[in-house]
Amino acid sequence: MSFKVVVADDHNIFRQGLVRIIESSPDFEIVAEASDGGEAIRLILELRPDIAVLDISMPEKNGLEVSREIMKRGHETSLVILTMYKDEDFLQEAMDLGVKGYVLKSNTAEELLTAMKYASKGESYISPLLSDVLVKRREKIKQVKNDNPSIKTLTPTEKTILHNISQNKTSKQIGEEMFISVRTVQKHRANICSKLNLSGWNALLSFAIKNRSGLD
Structure with a gap:
């Protein structure tokens, strides 16, 4: 059985690249694509995919805003965020929202698929390149x-x-x-x-x- 996936990214060329990467795995099936946050929310609510891969920066609503809306509706879709930024605040908010995957766009295709496999099992995956951000976050929490x-x-x-x-x-x-x-x-x-x-x-x-x- 393959997991149904919605992909959302406003850059068409990059989104098509994501689709090819995801479709290269027999574990996943692309059921829809979105080019902005509003469309992503509509498709996720309508199709109820197992996983949604969301760009953090999109028109209308960004990936975190989409995640917040989906979580608020109580949907069980596992969310994976793609970002260009090693930003502590973005990571913090994603973790607070219950996002399952947080992957840098500069990472390999294999890492995206790994994050999606974790998400399909309800487990969390954060890019190893963000380990320094996590360390800073833990230190801040301890200090607070x-x-x-x-x-x-x-x-x-x-x-x-x-x-x-x-x-x-x-x-x-x-x-x-x-x-x-x-x-x-x-x-x-x-x-x-x-x-x-x-x-x-x-x-x-x-x-x-x-x-x-x-x-x-």
């Missing part, structure tokens, strides 16, 4: 946790809410994602502010964004 011991006083639910706040989500959006009422979210927000000695929404949002790495 050391600098903010008060984070340890938060419950798992409070940490999840604080992480969602760091993505600038409203109480309504958080409630819908966590299946709790807006009033319950607001109560948790008040408890978080009390534990962290924060006053007001702006202070809470600023803290959440600054310390997002320590909330994993």
